[in-house]
Amino acid sequence: MSFTSPLFYVVLVPAAAAFYLLSGRWRAIYLLALSYGFYALSSRIYLVLLILASAGVYAIGLAIAKSVSERTKQAYMALGVALIVGIIIIFKAAGAWRGLLLPLGVSYYSFKLISYLIEVYWDDESVERDPIVFFLFPAFFPQIVSGPIQRPEPFFTQMREVMGRRLDADQLETGCRLILGGLMMKLLVGDRLAAFINLIDTSHTDYSYSIMLTTATCYLLQLYADFAGYTNIALGIGQLFGIEGPPNFRAPFTSVNVQEFWRRWHMSLTSWVTDYLFTPLSMSLRGLGQVGLVLCIMLNMLIIGLWHGLTLDFLVFGLSQGILVSITALIVMSRRRAGAKPASGPRWLAVAGMILTFALMTLSTIFWHSPTLGEATSILKQVLAISPSGSIGWSEVPASLTIPVWICMAVALFVGAGAPGATRLVARIDTVAPEWLQYGVCLFLLSVLSTAGSGRFVYGQF
């Protein structure tokens, strides 16, 4: 059941209400049953895989904590990580080469389980002995479809807390606002951009250069609107059950270089890779200086690319990001050595950096977006004016698509740049419009402006 389907919300409201009618441990048991029920709607066989993977990691976690010798702990941790990585690789390979449908959320819950194993290895006290609370961690339904990838400790702490407290009205309101904002971003902005992209995708070589350039820009903006929208919905649903998840975006379009962009984009994944891959790897290779650093960055970005799928497209995407981030890191380090302060320099340089970063990420997203490497190369050549463009101009694109596309691009760009001035605007609206009216307007816009056949999340396929 999709987070954008009206039926989901018809079920969600009583399901959340029932959660608060229960008390203590029953809340966790109920939430686990709810999460498994949600998963079973997608696939009962893969639910067995989720339970088995959780049970394996639960047992290995206890074994790590119980072991005295460092070598035994390390062996258990390596066994657990190999087990989970094996599951990811088998299904990703089967998905890429045999067209097998991936188990729902496998990329997300497996990363949660790996982080748990490493945390317990690093610190025995991170072990979670309560099986219900532990099994809930990978299965928690608001985060199972496409993350965000929450860390074990904040989840366990909040879950234990919510078992012992009363309903928090403020948290419920925050949750509702996040869901509504996320739905608007996804259904009104992301899906409209997707409709335009789908039209051009059918025969992109027939369209004029300016249309193709606009479409390529839409790839990144649509991806942002879709995934940021999804994340807000997931975070909002989590809040209804007392769990605050980690954010995924922090104004990514204000990044002045590609390295910064990756600190602001899909943050729950990039911070995961930094903590559990980059840091240990760079510690091991610290004697190699800049060569070690570049090796670590390349491997990091390659993993981020291939995490999305074991295809040539994502390999090229990962490699291109590795090269861009390595170059940026070397420049930043040499500038720092020369005495440059962060965020120093003229304002125009920062703006130029933002535009260049946006352009580089737009070009990279072509590989992300296209189903095959050949298609991506063809679009890239057209966008870079290496290949000739077609003759279909703006006048031949239906006006019902073009005007909304320009508006949606502006909205996605504005929100992705941190929505400057929005707080002041909201404060003003609060003084003239009561909350029920604000919610009403949002719901009205959602019901009137949603595109037909919308609702599929881009990140749901990973």
Next chain:
Amino acid sequence: MDNNEIVGRLTPIFRDVFNDNTLVVTEGLTAATVATWDSLSNINMIVAVEKAFGVKFSIKDVRNLKNVGELLELIKRKAA
């Protein structure tokens, strides 16, 4: 080695690695309060501290550090 001595030796390292000549190193100092303290400069800082104090840290040691105070304790433990 007492804490003051270690802080005294850490200060030029931190100022150099984090590129801030006015940085005041205290036991409560954390990565969040230094603008240039990111995952890249963190590794540079670890390498420089290891070299200065003749110690070797493991990922487990470094991972659990929450502030400079804990780094001081780690240096004392490793140098003992």
